[in-house]
Amino acid sequence: MIIKPTAGDDNILVVDDEPSVRDIVCRGLILHGYSCSTAGSSQEALSTMKTKTPAVVISDINMPGQSGFWLLQQVKKQMPDTSVIMLTAIDETQSAVNCLTHGADDYIVKPINLKELALAVARVLEKRNLLLENKAYQRNLEALVEERTHDLNRALQQLKDSYDMTLQALVAGLDAREHETGNHSQRVSMYTVLLSKAMGMNGKSLPHIAKGALLHxxxxxxxxxKILLKPAKLTASEWKLMRRHPEIGYNILKRVDFLFPALDIVLHHHERYTGGGYPSDLKGEDIPISARIFMVIDAFDTMTTDRPYRKAMPFEKAFKEIDRCNGKQFDPEVVKIFMGIPASEWHNIRQFTVMR
Ligand SMILES: [Fe+2]
Ligand SMILES: [Fe+2]
Incomplete structure (x- = not known):
């Protein structure tokens, strides 16, 4: 556990087994304006520090029981913001250097020169204050970065939501133009996500697949x-124009960076698994998987939705129809997974989108 220094004071703990040394050092420090307390052993020092954590510990090295070196290690582990000055006899300079490499901030050779000691304490405190200021600055900076990141994420989410709403409004207009009952695009988008998840598609690709289906x-x-709403059969030349809509869609959206991954469905939703579809006459797995999934969904929703010239087909009949086209118009693997999804899940989505 890390213990924070007691806030707001530069108190100093003097640790020495010699009462006279403790006394001299403590008096000297008080004369220089510091508050000072003492301990006669490393263990006593450590327990004192748990109630009042000093800014600086001045400790002898050789003491009965645990040494000053042991105390140094405990302080650095438990109270990293406390500075440590070692007191050492003239023949212990090697252990003093050892203490410096283990985190001691300075050492003073006995006999103690109080002026020298006061200067060392002032130096150590100045360094410590700089480190603490730096840490506080770092903490503030981290909090600021966290706050800004949160604001940025919220703004990005709002932007994403408004993009999504704009796209939905756009396709709702398109649906209203073509169909008497709206929400075809919204519904096939949700159906396509359901089937894509069942197909084990990567979670990151699902938002792109949803957009591709929405904008197909x-x-x-x-x-x-004249062509789109023509109540009679289209002539050959009208069909030719009508069949251009995947490419027109692709050309509209290809300039929008964030819609680029959605283009597979827009461009290839009228291909056929065995070939003969448009615009590219692709076959089998040359058709992007998202488009192969969508082809089943688009047909399913078209069959199960009322049109001015015919009533909607019941789900069961549409399932049979899709099964009949399995391996011809549709990818058998996609149809297999599609058939495995309980009808109630399709009904739930249908209900939700019809009510909107
Ligand atoms: Fe289409
Ligand atoms: Fe469609």
């Missing part, structure tokens, strides 16, 4: 109402 048809902004 953003390219339809570039398709005219």
């Amino acid at each position: 048809d953003i390219g339809k902004l570039g398709i005219s109402d």
Whole structure:
């Protein structure tokens, strides 16, 4: 356990087994304006320090019982903010040097010259005050950095939330334009995250997958109402224009750095597992996994949502339909995991997005 020095005073503890030495040193220090207490052994010093931690310990080296060297080690371990000056006989200078290498701040050779001792104490206290100021500065700095980091994270979260809300508003507008019932994009985004988690996709990729699913048809902004809302079958040339929406979406979003990882779904959500899809006619695992997952979800939600010209299909029928397209339009591995998810989980998301 580390004990902090008693605040606000420069009290000094003198440790020596010789009462006369303790007395001389203590009187000398008091004359120089310091408050001073004494201990006759290392053990006594240590127990005194636990109630009142001194700024400086002045300790003899050779004492009966535990030595001054032992006391030095205890002080440095338990009270690192307390300075230690060793008192040493003329023939003990080697042990004094040893003490310096173990954290002592200075040493004084006996017989004691009180003026010299007072100067050593003043020096040690000055160094100690600088160290304490430095530590306090460091602590303040750390607290300030922590506070600023917290503020920054909160601001980033607010920024992220407003980005997300802006994107949701954008796709809600798109959904409202195309479908009578809204929230298709919001719903497929949540469905896609559910299936991606079940597929064991990395947690870090999930927000990108969610955004890709949310924005999958953003390219339809570039398709005219005449084609997009046409109640009859599209002509071949209209289909050609309609099939451009993944690339239009890609071109809209590719300039936005934070949406870049979401582009796989936007560009490839109309590929087919066995080929023949658009825009790149990719096959099998050449189609990015997020797009292969999304293709199942988009079809599932389209089938289970009312359209002006037909009623929504019940979930059970949609599951059968997806199974029928397994290995043709859809990746069999994705379909297998999709089928393993309880229907109640799809219902919960559907309920949530329909109510919004
Ligand atoms: Fe699409
Ligand atoms: Fe869609």
